[in-house]
Amino acid sequence: MKIPKRIAPLVEDGLVDHVLRELMSGKEAKVYVVQCGDEIRCAKVYKEANLRSFHQAVDYTEGRKVKGSRQARAMAKGTKYGRKEQEAAWQSAEVDALYKLAAAGVRVPHPFGFYEGVLLMQLVKAENGEPAPRLNDVKLTAEQAREFHVMLIRQVVLMLCAGIVHGDLSEFNILVDDQGPVIIDLPQAIDAAANNNASRMLERDVENLANYFGQFAPELKDTQYGKEIWAIYQHGDLLPDTPLTGRFRQSEKKADVRSVMREITAAKDDHEAKLRYQQLKREEGR
Numbered sequence: 001m002k003i004p005k006r007i008a009p010l011v012e013d014g015l016v017d018h019v020l021r022e023l024m025s026g027k028e029a030k031v032y033v034v035q036c037g038d039e040i041r042c043a044k045v046y047k048e049a050n051l052r053s054f055h056q057a058v059d060y061t062e063g064r065k066v067k068g069s070r071q072a073r074a075m076a077k078g079t080k081y082g083r084k085e086q087e088a089a090w091q092s093a094e095v096d097a098l099y100k101l102a103a104a105g106v107r108v109p110h111p112f113g114f115y116e117g118v119l120l121m122q123l124v125k126a127e128n129g130e131p132a133p134r135l136n137d138v139k140l141t142a143e144q145a146r147e148f149h150v151m152l153i154r155q156v157v158l159m160l161c162a163g164i165v166h167g168d169l170s171e172f173n174i175l176v177d178d179q180g181p182v183i184i185d186l187p188q189a190i191d192a193a194a195n196n197n198a199s200r201m202l203e204r205d206v207e208n209l210a211n212y213f214g215q216f217a218p219e220l221k222d223t224q225y226g227k228e229i230w231a232i233y234q235h236g237d238l239l240p241d242t243p244l245t246g247r248f249r250q251s252e253k254k255a256d257v258r259s260v261m262r263e264i265t266a267a268k269d270d271h272e273a274k275l276r277y278q279q280l281k282r283e284e285g286r
Helices: 008-012 069-077 080-103 142-161 198-213 218-222 225-234 257-284
Strands: 018-025 029-036 039-046 111-115 118-122 174-177 180-183
Touching: 018 039, 080 111, 080 118, 142 180, 142 198, 142 218, 142 225, 198 218, 198 225
Parallel strands: none
Antiparallel strands: 018 029, 029 039, 039 118, 111 118, 174 180
16 A cells, blocks of 8 residues: 555654555544564554544643653643644653553553654454454453453553553453453553542543443443542552452541641641741841
């Protein structure tokens, strides 16, 4: 097929030998099957911001680090340079997440590099050697649904232990190879420690899984793994093999509001006393 314009530099540099075919076109990128030496890989070509339907919501980008103060100011002002830097940061977020998650043992496509807005990565294959289907295209038995659900909940835990929440996890961005589910599409990945929306996003990811697999195994719709996982994570006790029950009981202990208010008042009084002392010292020095 004709070489897409964005992949042409990779062909010129010898990183890609041939573009075999288009694999899929999504809301934020097109994916091509490419020949790289003796290997068949994927080339994910990100669409330009004005051609994408997925908006970079503040919920996703909160807490992300930028290269420097100049870039941060330009991104905040929304200048042409700032938009370009924001787009680059959005794309590199998936690359960074893939490398980090692959190293942590999460089932994601192995990345091979990122060049001029094109991500080269492993082609996830089915048993017949063809590209693996998406989860929503696979017919499941109740037993398979339960098995895949267990596997994906464990992947969510592994991701969180690595400090990452997917943020958009569903049956549409999970592939199924001969060993089970493989998680894809991570440009909206969230820093669990730096993003205030992380708990809500994680619960939504897990709820999406429960609702989908619950079509085949209805009891899964009543589980509360998201809340349970986040509570354990918040206490600093989450490990890749932490036992889970799928049940969660909200603490019924009432907050001691009076005690909190006393601490706030005491801190305020202490601050005001320090200010008065500093004022007196300045007056004495005149």
